Amino acid sequence: xxxxxxxxxxxxxxxxxxxxxxxxxxxxxxxxxxxxxxxxxxxxxxxxxxxxxxxxxxxxxxxxxxxxxxxxxxxxxxxxxxxxxxxxxxxxxxxxxxxxxxxxxxxxxxxxxxxxxxxxxxxxxxxxxxxxxxxxxxxxxxxxxxxxxxxxxxxxxxxxxxxxxxxxxxxxxxxxxxxxxxxxx
Ligand code: DGI
Ligand code: FE
Ligand code: FE
Ligand code: FE
Numbered sequence: 001x002x003x004x005x006x007x008x009x010x011x012x013x014x015x016x017x018x019x020x021x022x023x024x025x026x027x028x029x030x031x032x033x034x035x036x037x038x039x040x041x042x043x044x045x046x047x048x049x050x051x052x053x054x055x056x057x058x059x060x061x062x063x064x065x066x067x068x069x070x071x072x073x074x075x076x077x078x079x080x081x082x083x084x085x086x087x088x089x090x091x092x093x094x095x096x097x098x099x100x101x102x103x104x105x106x107x108x109x110x111x112x113x114x115x116x117x118x119x120x121x122x123x124x125x126x127x128x129x130x131x132x133x134x135x136x137x138x139x140x141x142x143x144x145x146x147x148x149x150x151x152x153x154x155x156x157x158x159x160x161x162x163x164x165x166x167x168x169x170x171x172x173x174x175x176x177x178x179x180x181x182x183x184x185x
Pocket of ligand 3: 113
């Protein structure tokens, strides 16, 4: 069983300073949300500390994981590589440090896009990544306000904002993002 500090020290050398600082804020935010919504705080803390582990892994390394590991959807190859670091990072951590808790692996894996039938832990990590105090997306204040009372409403608005942002830029939207949104509406 790893501690928060051990997890943060594990990811630190793989991240840029600003990304490490984001990771610490996501971890603090995830702990707060987990306490508020009665989610396993230790799992939320570890999943958040690890969530961006693969953010700066070389694209060819991540592509190889997607091609070679049966558990990763090949669809990822047809979408923006920004979507790869969650699902690939979870499996890298499983291999490298024997992180096997399926709930933690799921939360790391879906932190960028969400997915259908998100667990409470998935929602806490997804939302913490979206609303940590360093974020200033348009609409994030309303998400933070909703997150004081209602996890599903806050996640739904975060997903809506992300979809509207992507469509506004004429970027593709990964289907899991729609599935996550639909599941909360
Ligand atoms: O890794 P972080 O920067 O902390 O945050 P993240 O993992 O949520 O990644 C955010 C980026 O991913 C942001 O540039 C928007 C993009 N993104 C999220 N969902 C989708 C997406 N990009 C595409 N093309 N499609 C999506 O569905
Ligand atoms: Fe991320
Ligand atoms: Fe996110
Ligand atoms: Fe992040």
